[in-house]
Amino acid sequence: MVNRKRITTLTEFIVQRQSEYPHAKGALTRLLNDIATAAKIVNRDINAAGLVDILGYEGKENIQGEAQKKLDVFANEQFVTALKGGAECCAIASEENEKIISFNNEFSELGKYVVAIDPLDGSSNIEANVSIGTIFSIYRRVSEVGEGGKVEDMLQPGINQVAAGYVIYGSSTMLVYTTGKGVNGFTLDPSVGIFCLSHPDMMFPETGSVYSINEGNYIYFPQGIKQYIKYCQESDKNTLRPYTSRYIGSLVADFHRNLIRGGIFLYPGTTTKPSGKLRLLYECNPVAFIAEQAGGKASDGFNRIMEKQPKTLHERSPLFIGPKSMVEKAEEFMRQYKE
Ligand code: AHG
């Protein structure tokens, strides 16, 4: 007989972890399961995207004025539907919707949580069959239970996150999440449609040798970044330099590779976009929570990402994220060459 190792499924793992929170009644467990279910549906359609006519532009623009892809819209619908039906969540802030979606039904109004989500991250990579992802962040509502969620429930600093995670639709599909007690990764077994614990207690290597940045924007970078790139390219055996450069253009995929291999991801502010490109609520904060839980660091070049007080739903922030020592080095350059 084949000697199989006992696998732990995502559902089993979440339930086991629930017992570490003495007052938990299972609402967060159900919410995470709802997200995992929607992710499996999105995964199925991403895999089939080359076969059916769902690639290409939807013909509308989202709030950021970017062309929406059909899969962006589809993924958004899947997560909204799953979270609405699950009734643990009273509102969602999504990259694809200008305003929050507040659930005003008798079940959801009692939901204690709100979710900020980028339903499809790296969507410009879809046609090229390059890894894409979903990023999410969960907060406890601050408004009174008994009504739909409010904007104020969303505008909380990242340190208030109860859980955060991402799904990477890559050569295999993985869900990685944290509830503030370490980071765990689950790989989808597509034959049975179950996420299985494959990467327990994920930690950044102490330091790494990869740097990820869109160097096409070089002329628009602040002096600190230009000097830091030079530093990455210099030779020094003690610090593994010159680093190697890797940039996919999907935050989830770049972050995930760097978490496993050891590397820093940078999306700084530029002269044309002073706050960079990435969104604080549903891109920067969730990966920042994961990074810190994995022994790493996330900053905007000067300040901790998770302490930033958001003022609007879709606001952007520069992002420097990776092993602590690498992020601190980049921050040193930012301070030294402050303009
Ligand atoms: P989205 O597809 O959700 O709009 O996000 C794309 C983001 C992010 O995934 C990636 O890190 C970044 O855009 C890449 O931007 P550049 O093309 O400017 O490098």
Ligand code: MN
């Ligand atoms: Mn994105």
Ligand code: MN
């Ligand atoms: Mn997106």
